Amino acid sequence: MTAPGTQIQRLLAIMAQLRNPDGGCPWDLAQDFSSIAPxxxxxxxxxxxxxxxxxxxxxxxxxGDLLLQVVFHAQMASEQGAFGFDDVVRAISDKLLRRHPHVFAQARADDANAVVQNWDAIKRQERADKGHTDASALAGISRGMPEWQRAAKLQARAARAGFDWPDPAPVIAKLHEEIAEVQVELARAGDDPLRAARLQDEIGDLLFVCIHLARKAQVDAGSALRQANAKFERRFRAMEAIAHGQGTTLHALDLAAHEALWAQAKQAEGEPEP
Structure with a gap:
């Protein structure tokens, strides 16, 4: 088996050639940090x-595809004289050593909660050492992540500061409250110029509480949503197949027929109708 370091060097060499103005790939040469980020x-x-x-x-x-992204960004940074792949590896290695003093130094952490508390304290010190003056428990949460994920991060940080509901029950009550507020906005006259802004605000509150409920139930909201998306796609495709087998299409059917097909798709997966 080839040593891992040899394969890393091979990958770095391939990426360097792809970005080489003399014989490199035109597409790779045209990229920058912003174009590669997505x-x-x-x-x-x-x-x-x-x-x-x-x-x-x-x-x-x-x-491997994800590793390529790291290598691509590091290569572009190296071309600008900013940093290289070795610097990226050194930085994360140093960070892991620094943030695990209970493993690599003399600190103690007897359980996972203590590890998280130590981690947060070390991160706050790192930010202070860099001159960051934001002392909030919410400091340092990236604005570049998906908003559902940022909501979960904000809530988790607030919870570690003591701002949290004790269990899912009050979250469910809050969820009902937010649904009622959405219903109020939906009932307003459509020509109200502020209706759209208020509705967006209320639906945002509703989504935020849904994320909170997932967190209190110890369910990863992203995984839950991916599962829901996969389920919807699977059942919708089954509906299309059933309709096709009946010599028709979903466009040609009314809502009642759609609901009947959806029920068939659910039953085919072994989930009976309530």
Whole structure:
């Protein structure tokens, strides 16, 4: 088996040649950090999808695709004289050593909660050392992540500061309250100039509480939503297939027929109607 370091060097050499103005790839040469960023995010989701499907062969490929994104960004930074791949590896290695003093130094952390508390304290100190003056418990949460994920991060940080409901029951009560407020806005006259802004605000509150409920139930909201999306896609495709087998299309059917097909699709998966 080839040593891992040898394969990393091979990958770095391939990426350097792709970005070489003398004989490199025109597409790769045309990219910059901003143009590659969406692919980086997409590849991270592809990794999560492979994990959800339990496909380890695919996971191997998707992790390679994600690693390529790191190598691509590092190569572009190296061309600008900013940093290289070795600097990226050194930075994360140093960070892991620094944030795990209970493993690599003399600190103690007897359980996972203590590890998280230590981690947060070290991150706050790191921000202070860099001159960041924001001392809030919410400081440092990236604005570049998907908003559902940022909501979960904000809530988790607030919870660690003591601002949280004790269990899911009051969250469910709040969920009902937010649904009622959405219903009020939906009932307003459509020509109200502020209706759209208020409705967006209320639906945002509703989504925020849904994320909170998932967190209190110890359910990963992203995984839950991916599962729901997959379920919807699977059943919708089944509806299309049933309609096609009946010599028609979904466009040609009314709502009642759609609901009947949806029920068939659910029953085919072994989920009976309530």
């Amino acid at each position: 692919y980086t995010i997409e590849e991270a989701y592809e990794v999560a999808d492979a994990i959800d499907r339990g496909d380890l062969d695919d996971l191997k490929d998707e992790l």
